Amino acid sequence: MLRFLLLRSGRALLTVALVVTFAFVVLRLSGDPALLIMSVDAPPEAIAAFRRAWGLDDPIWQQYLRYFGAIAQGELGQSMRDGRPAIELVAERIPATLALTLPALLIKLGLGIPAGIYAALHRDSAVDRLVMVAAVAGFTVPSFVLGLVLVLVFSVQLGWLPSGGQDGWLHAVLPTMTLGIGGAAVLARFTRSAMLEVLGQPYMRTASAKGLPWRRAVLSHALPNAAIPTVTIVGFMVGSLIAGAVVVESVFSWPGVGRLLVVAVSNRDLAVVQCILLLVAVTMVTANFVVDLMYGLLDPRLRSGAKGGH
Amino acid sequence: MHRNQEAPLVEIRGLTVDFDGVRALHGIDLAIARGEAVGIVGESGCGKSVTWLAALGLLPARARVSGSVRLQGRELLGVPPAVLDEVRGRRIAMIFQDPASALNPVIRLGRQVGEALALHRGLGGAAIRAEARRLFELVGIPDASRRLDAYPHELSGGQNQRVMIAMALAGNPDLLVADEPTTALDATIQAQILDLLTLVRRETGMALVLISHDLGVIAETSDRVCVMYAGRMVEAGPAEAVFDEPLHPYAQGLLAALPPLDGPRRRLDPIPGTVPPPGNLPPGCSFAPRCPRRVPACDHVVPALSEKVPGWAAACIRAHGPAMADRRAVGA
Numbered sequence: 001m002l003r004f005l006l007l008r009s010g011r012a013l014l015t016v017a018l019v020v021t022f023a024f025v026v027l028r029l030s031g032d033p034a035l036l037i038m039s040v041d042a043p044p045e046a047i048a049a050f051r052r053a054w055g056l057d058d059p060i061w062q063q064y065l066r067y068f069g070a071i072a073q074g075e076l077g078q079s080m081r082d083g084r085p086a087i088e089l090v091a092e093r094i095p096a097t098l099a100l101t102l103p104a105l106l107i108k109l110g111l112g113i114p115a116g117i118y119a120a121l122h123r124d125s126a127v128d129r130l131v132m133v134a135a136v137a138g139f140t141v142p143s144f145v146l147g148l149v150l151v152l153v154f155s156v157q158l159g160w161l162p163s164g165g166q167d168g169w170l171h172a173v174l175p176t177m178t179l180g181i182g183g184a185a186v187l188a189r190f191t192r193s194a195m196l197e198v199l200g201q202p203y204m205r206t207a208s209a210k211g212l213p214w215r216r217a218v219l220s221h222a223l224p225n226a227a228i229p230t231v232t233i234v235g236f237m238v239g240s241l242i243a244g245a246v247v248v249e250s251v252f253s254w255p256g257v258g259r260l261l262v263v264a265v266s267n268r269d270l271a272v273v274q275c276i277l278l279l280v281a282v283t284m285v286t287a288n289f290v291v292d293l294m295y296g297l298l299d300p301r302l303r304s305g306a307k308g309g310h
Numbered sequence: 311m312h313r314n315q316e317a318p319l320v321e322i323r324g325l326t327v328d329f330d331g332v333r334a335l336h337g338i339d340l341a342i343a344r345g346e347a348v349g350i351v352g353e354s355g356c357g358k359s360v361t362w363l364a365a366l367g368l369l370p371a372r373a374r375v376s377g378s379v380r381l382q383g384r385e386l387l388g389v390p391p392a393v394l395d396e397v398r399g400r401r402i403a404m405i406f407q408d409p410a411s412a413l414n415p416v417i418r419l420g421r422q423v424g425e426a427l428a429l430h431r432g433l434g435g436a437a438i439r440a441e442a443r444r445l446f447e448l449v450g451i452p453d454a455s456r457r458l459d460a461y462p463h464e465l466s467g468g469q470n471q472r473v474m475i476a477m478a479l480a481g482n483p484d485l486l487v488a489d490e491p492t493t494a495l496d497a498t499i500q501a502q503i504l505d506l507l508t509l510v511r512r513e514t515g516m517a518l519v520l521i522s523h524d525l526g527v528i529a530e531t532s533d534r535v536c537v538m539y540a541g542r543m544v545e546a547g548p549a550e551a552v553f554d555e556p557l558h559p560y561a562q563g564l565l566a567a568l569p570p571l572d573g574p575r576r577r578l579d580p581i582p583g584t585v586p587p588p589g590n591l592p593p594g595c596s597f598a599p600r601c602p603r604r605v606p607a608c609d610h611v612v613p614a615l616s617e618k619v620p621g622w623a624a625a626c627i628r629a630h631g632p633a634m635a636d637r638r639a640v641g642a
Binding site for chain 1 (some may be wrong): 416
């Protein structure tokens with residue numbers, strides 16, 4: 001167990017380091033921050049001074065090492081735009097994002113999992129077909145389209161809900177629904193196929209053959225097995241709590257982390273972008289780590305180490 | 311064909327099963343007496359497992375089942391699930407081919423057996439554990455109390471099959487249906503499991519239906535044998551007689567393809583051709599295209615299973631009472 005934890009932690013750290021490196025390389029390749037921030041017609045001395053101040057004159061590997069070392073010490077740099085620590089800018093946006101993504105996660109779980117289970121248990125029924133059509137629609141329609149459609153219906157036509165901005169909980173309803181519906185569709189599909197797979201297993205027949213009523217066989221024999229693959233996708237959803245709302249926040253002008261990312265990228269505000277990417281990487285990696293632990297809890301074959309698993 | 315005076319424990323009549331409009335089982339008649347051991351033999355796909363899955367309502371919903379299955383006179387086909395739940399495990403238990411996948415991989419073995427004890431014997435708490443341990447010991451699982459907390463992947467295939475048997479015994483059933491219980495196991499383990507089934511039957515007095523494609527397995531354990539081919543029963547009779555001198559050409563072919571247990575080595579003769587697919591059976595006898603004794607009439611009539619000798623039936627227009635039996639009768 002300890003070896004498992006160490007191994008997974010090591011892998012998690014490596015993943016974060018790779019993301020950090022990737023962010024550094026991509027952002028340096030995509031343009032000179034000095035020119036972008038100072039604008040092209042700024043006096044050359046001013047640009048040179050800016051470069052010197054931010055260390056942009058140094059060889060790229062020095063910049064990388066400095067950057068990497070700073071991150072390792074928890075130093076995430078300052079916004080090149082307004083000079084405030086990047087982490088502060090990002091941190092103050094997190095509550096707004098979570099205000100959308102947490103309720104959306106509840107919608108995904110509360111709608112997607114029961115719908116998937118019900119559809120699997122009533123395979124080929126009218127309800128199953130309805131769930132599948134809804135799931136495919138929810139799965140294929142991009143969130144910005146769904147968001148705009150919801151705005152069209154509930155804001156423009158019916159006038160029930162505001163179409164954007166952040167001013168009270170009513171403003172959060174449409175973006176939350178947009179996020180939740182799409183995710184619920186994905187989860188419903190996933191849960192349904194996981195359940196169908198499990199329901200066809202010989203041990204379900206054994207449960208019936210020993211006289212276990214079907215309802216109890218589903219509850220105590222099917223669900224624990226179907227939970228194993230479902231945890232993967234739920235983990236992914238938990239991992240995207242921070243960064244999963246970039247598009248939706250933009251559509252609804254919601255001042256969360258996603259909007260900040262879009263603005264920071266277009267401004268080449270390196271420190272802020274890097275800070276967000278790091279945050280995203282850490283959440284994702286943490287979620288994956290938790291998923292791995294959950295697998296161990298749910299599946300005794302994994303718990304007993306390498307010899308387990310068929 | 312059943313000569314016991316007592317009413318049969320289970321009586322199957324005219325059982326048919328269709329999968330998506332294709333008939334897989336063409337009217338099976340079979341009666342099992344109390345305490346009897348019946349072997350059902352045939353190639354895979356001949357309907358031997360489907361018969362019993364259908365009888366217990368364990369087939370998927372797309373299967374259409376008709377006919378009659380009676381347990382001590384009480385009809386089982388088409389009854390509400392709650393009634394079947396009272397029968398399954400308590401009156402008729404069933405074990406399956408691959409014990410590793412027939413047991414739930416994420417539930418401790420003790421709990422899986424305990425469920426049956428709670429359902430059928432009304433036990434609870436510590437009593438369940440004590441009884442589960444007793445059953446584990448009965449079926450010969452070493453270190454029983456520790457195994458109660460194990461998961462299926464921690465045990466070998468043979469040990470898992472023992473767990474399945476323990477689970478089947480939990481409800482004190484009148485009949486155990488063992489569907490290819492040794493097929494997925496090593497040869498040495500096979501013999502142990504068969505011995506265990508025989509032992510358990512002797513101790514509990516329950517009836518046993520042993521489904522297998524392996525004649526050797528059936529010969530060792532059964533009083534009576536039923537041979538199935540392409541969804542029909544083609545021969546049924548006392549095990550010794552059928553193995554000695556089968557009446558139906560298919561049963562004869564099965565024996566000819568088997569190495570003799572003793573005596574000189576001889577050439578093994580496989581049955582020529584292949585089993586016809588269920589959706590495309592020949593018009594007359596299903597075995598006719600492969601049959602060495604075929605006559606033109608075989609292509610026109612589906613032969614009924616009829617008694618050739620009291621208690622011994624075959625579905626073949628060319629089969630008569632065995633020559634040996636007549637001679638034996640004369641000589642005696």
